[in-house]
Amino acid sequence: MAELQMLLEEEIPAGRRALLDSFTNLERVAEYCESNYVQSPDKHVALEETKNYTTQSLASVAYLINTLANNVLQMLDIQLLYSSLYKALS
Template sequence: MAELQMLLEEEIPAGRSALLDSFTNLERVAEYCESNYVQSPDKHRALEETKNYTTQSLASVAYLINTLANNVLQMLDIQASHTSVLLFL
């Protein structure tokens, strides 16, 4: 029961918050990349930098989504096992 409580009160809200923060950070990265590309005399280098930021940002978001999804699945598994125990009582 403590594991379920930790998931509901800490892990899942923290994961959701991290995704919301990621959204804000992605907006900043996009603004930076656009500005950098427009102002850069070396468009090829600016484009490569944008690709690198994009790859890193998407990997970070994918990791956050995966972690949150795993926590939600774990929560559902715990709830299902508790429900099945109650049904047999």
């Protein structure tokens, strides 16, 4: 029961907040990349830097989504277990 409570009260809300923060950070990265590209005398270097930021940002978001999804699945598994136990005892 403590694990379910921890998931519901801490892990899942923290994962959601991390995704929301990531959204804000992605906007900042996009603004920086656009500004950097426009101002850069070497467009090739600026484009490569943008590709690197994009790759890192997408990997970070994918990790956050994976972590949150795993926590939600774990929560559902625990709830299913409790539901099955409740039905068995009824």
